Amino acid sequence: MHDLDRNEDRLRGTYDFPFEFHHIDETHPRYVMSYHWHVEYEIIRILEGSLTVTLDEKSFTATAGDIIFVHSGILHSGIPEDCVYQCIVFDGNVFLKNNSVCAGYMQKIIHQEILIYHHFTPKYVDICATVNSLFDALWKKPSGYELSVLGQFYHFFGLIFGNHYYLESVTRAxxxxxxxxxxxxxxxxxxxxxxxxxxxxxxxxxxxxxxxxxxxxxxxxxxxxxxxxxxxxxxxxxxxxxxxxxxxxxxxxxxxxxxxxxxxxxxxxxxxxxxxxxxxxx
Structure with missing residues (x-):
């Protein structure tokens, strides 16, 4: 059975663990990612081939080893070419629960005061290593994988802020x-x-x-x-x-x-x- 659901306005994962994972190859009904949007964030990693990605009206091509970050509310689509890719869709509010120390950082992302870079190539060794560990935990689900997922997410956001992998938000024309x-x-x-x-x-x-x-x-x-x-x-x-x-x-x-x-x-x-x-x- 394919892990497909058309409705983009729905609960991702569970209330306590709002992370949704998809593995997509040419056999998947939604192999071609049609234009859509959702309030959650999304991270995509390319395992094989290439994916021509459009975010709002800007397009670029991601290849094997690349990581893509899609902000909340962004229109996005992807045209695959001999591609195998994976997606994690998640609710950013999970990182605000009972964690006042991190809340200030996460609110900057949620309120779009900053915009995380949308395309990380393998030259971003730290980001790629962290995101690959994150994907592998959700894909293989070893015992205690939930702890690994949360830990890698916090590490990811720590790298974003620590290395200034973001833009100051600019008002859209x-x-x-x-x-x-x-x-x-x-x-x-x-x-x-x-x-x-x-x-x-x-x-x-x-x-x-x-x-x-x-x-x-x-x-x-x-x-x-x-x-x-x-x-x-x-x-x-x-x-x-x-x-x-x-x-x-x-x-x-x-x-x-x-x-x-x-x-x-x-x-x-x-x-x-x-x-x-x-x-x-x-």
Missing amino acids: RRDYKRILQLKQVLDFIEHNYASPLTLQQLSASVSMSPKYFCRFFSEMTHQTPMDYLNHQRIEQACYQLSTTDDSITEIAYRNGFNDLSYFIRTFKKYKGITPGKYKKA
Whole structure:
């Protein structure tokens, strides 16, 4: 069973241990990381290949050995190339509980008074060693791994502050900030309505734009057309249901916004390279 859940507004891990780990390769239904955002923080490590990452509107390529830090609320996506990567999504507030000594440091991160560097290459030996130990603890889960995870996280943040691996927060340009908020708004609309037969008119209306302007805006922000993004989200959810339920392909197609089974099969094969039936048997 794949560790997949579309909903980005949910509890990560448990209340007492809010850390969520994912190992992702080409067999994972969400191998391609579509544009999304969440209030939690995320750390990504690249094990093999490369991942073209976009944070808000800025893109860069991370390769094996690199570490990526994603701040709370940042729109992000990743396009893999022969890539194996892992993610840890976590609630920063866990480091404020019963620890007044560290609270002042963590509040600077949570309140975005500072912005931790988003890309660490292997030349940051201290950061990479610490983060790799952190990932290995969550991946292999030896006895007492929870202690190791918390310890490595505190060490990570200690290195950040001790070596000034951050920028002083700068105010985002008003136009850019508005565009990002508008994109978040339409992504949220898709997240909650993808199972309905959405039209381009409905998508553009969700952010009060004309269809023509909306298409240009959406493509500039995501490098995808609105309908391509929508269909990709539907196929991702269909993959999850094919992997985790005994429901028929027809039921899954209709549940995810496809009113034509033939069109669903063609679209599925376009994104996954195989038919839904073969995917279900794999």
